[in-house]
Amino acid sequence: MSKKWLYILVSILTLSLVSPVQAETVHFKDVSTFKSEITFLAENGIVSGFDADTFAPNRTLTRAEAVIMITNTFDTTDFVPGENPFSDVHEGMKAYEAIQFAAEYGIVNGFEDGTFRPYETLTRGQMAQIMVNAYGLKGSNGKAFSDTVGHRFESAISTVAAHRITVGYDDNSYRPNTGMKRMDFAAFLARAINPVFKPEYTSTELTAEELSVWSERTVEVDVYKDGELLQYGTGFITDSGLIATAYHVVAGGDEVYIYTADGVEYAIEGVAFSDSDNDFALLKPEYILPYPSIPMVSSDQITEFETVYSFGLPYGFPDFDQSEGNVLAIHDVEYEGKMYKLIEYNSEVVAGSSGGPIVNVYGQAIGLNSSGFEDMPTLNFSPVLDGLIAADTEFMATPWDEIEVVEVSTLPLQPGFEEVTEAAEEAAEAEPAA
Incomplete structure (x- = not known):
């Protein structure tokens, strides 16, 4: 069975998601902070309230509740639970199938004593690891939080920070051992599956060494003509998930492949946006890449x-x-x-x-x-x-499978930039x- 998930609303309108509260419009009377994120998740059956009016945003979140929310972003229609790996998870529990699914696909792990501890509060550190596992996220942040160096979940926390799923606290701490609130987890989850909800990039001055991890946000661009390598260049991941590169790199070819820092190859479906006058192109890969984006400024x-x-x-x-x-x-x-x-x-x-x-x-x-x-x-x-930013911002609000492209072979050669x-x-x- 393939592991499908709803990144940038891919298939979110076609999958049947089961949730206790499912309505065209959701109005939780007790929600003010992260209202857009919680409403988005509730209206798509990913989270639910305790009744039609109450979400309990400040209540701490259990590990079982977190797994249910995460699993609701996947198509589990054909999933059949296998052998139960946890001694404290039993059939009849509300989260039984969700925990089984998450365990089988490596989204969650239990403890050394064979328990899952479903009713314990999920910590912020555990949240980071679950997000990384669930959505295959990769990449590192330039700066570390003051309280995560050497922590068990240091790498995962760096990754979710790089993806702007979390920004930490004003004192540069992350507080990895603090319990998650329901509203915070909902916000992080919404950011993980829809970039529209990601906070604005925090402008922190970085050293050249700290910026070196930005290499993970770039890609090699190989352009072919009639099966032969024509030319190659570089590109970078934008906030929409598209790949920005120079127009002249791809013009003249008929096939394009990109390679990420881990050597994975992705075919390019086509060109979503091009501006030959300013030497811009936005390429759409076959899949959304798991690495963070590089924010652009006007x-x-x-x-x-x-x-x-x-x-x-x-x-x-x-x-x-x-x-x-x-x-x-x-x-x-x-x-x-x-x-x-x-x-x-x-x-x-x-x-x-x-x-x-x-x-x-x-x-x-x-x-x-x-x-x-x-x-x-x-x-x-x-x-x-400026023009590239405007185009990318528009694509951010467009479901991935609705981003239209033209074939690379249709691009006219650049008229002398x-x-x-x-x-x-x-x-x-x-x-x-x-």
């Missing part, structure tokens, strides 16, 4: 001379390239009746890094490697990401010295 948040890192995969994993540089200028360039806003930056870009993100010290993409000069590897230009950057270079040379 042009009004870019400052001259700020430190940036150009990321690329010139030789594929594990040879990830992270080159430090600075934003030298932001140019408004007119070319053939069109206006372009270009970032000039001086981090060294190696061939094969086209499409890779240019990341600031907060881990946000301000641009992507687009155009440069072979004899001057530290003179490079990128379009600002390098000429635009040459115009930007001429404009830069003409500017008076500061």
Whole structure:
């Protein structure tokens, strides 16, 4: 049996989910915090209240209740419980089949004494591990919480933080041993299956070493024509789950495959968005990748001379390239009746890094490697990401299986973006010295 789950509403309208409270509209009178998340889950049969009006958001959540909620995001129609691995879980319990399902598919584990302890309170640390197990999440966060280093669930906590399922507390603690409240678990669950509910990215300054884990958020992009490798480049995962890369990387090919940091290959279904003028493309993989995204920022948040890192995969994993540089200028360039806003930056870009993100010290993409000069590897230009951000934001609110694509082979060859950057270079040379 395949393990299907409802990520970004995939099949959420077609699966029959069983829940004690199932209605077109849910109004819990005792819910104010995380109201949208709880309502979303309740209306899709993933969580239920104690009656039609009461959710008890501040009540602590038991391990059994958490497993029921998680299991409700899967299609369990054909599941038949096998041998029971837990001495304290018995037929007739409300959570019996859910616990059996979760155990069989590695979502939960019991304790060394063979118990599951279904009525114990779920801790925040356990929550992180369950989310990672359930949805196959991978990746690391740049900074660790102050109280998770060396903790049993340190790795899982880092992963859910990287996916913005949790942001921790204002004092930079996570409190892994604290019991979960029903409303908090509902919020985390909604964020795990629908990116619309993820909180805004927290802008924390990161060192170059801390930013190195952003390599997990990039992908190698291999483009084929008639079965032969045509060209290759780099891309990165966006908040919608699509892959951002440079238009010129994929134009001219008829098949595209991407590779993640763990070497897994994904076929590209097609192109969801393209802008040949600004050298953008958003690719839709066959599946949503399990790694975190790189948040993008608009042009009004870019400052001259700020430190940036150009990321690329010139030789594929594990040879990830992270080159430090600075934003030298932001140019408004007119070319053939069109206006372009270009970032000039001086981090060294190696061939094969086209499409890779240019990341600031907060881990946000301000641009992507687009155009440069072979004899001057530290003179490079990128379009600002404003148009890409607008497109990706729209896709975030679209169910994954409803994102329409065009075949890569239908993309016309790019009409000379390098000429635009040459115009930007001429404009830069003409500017008076500061």
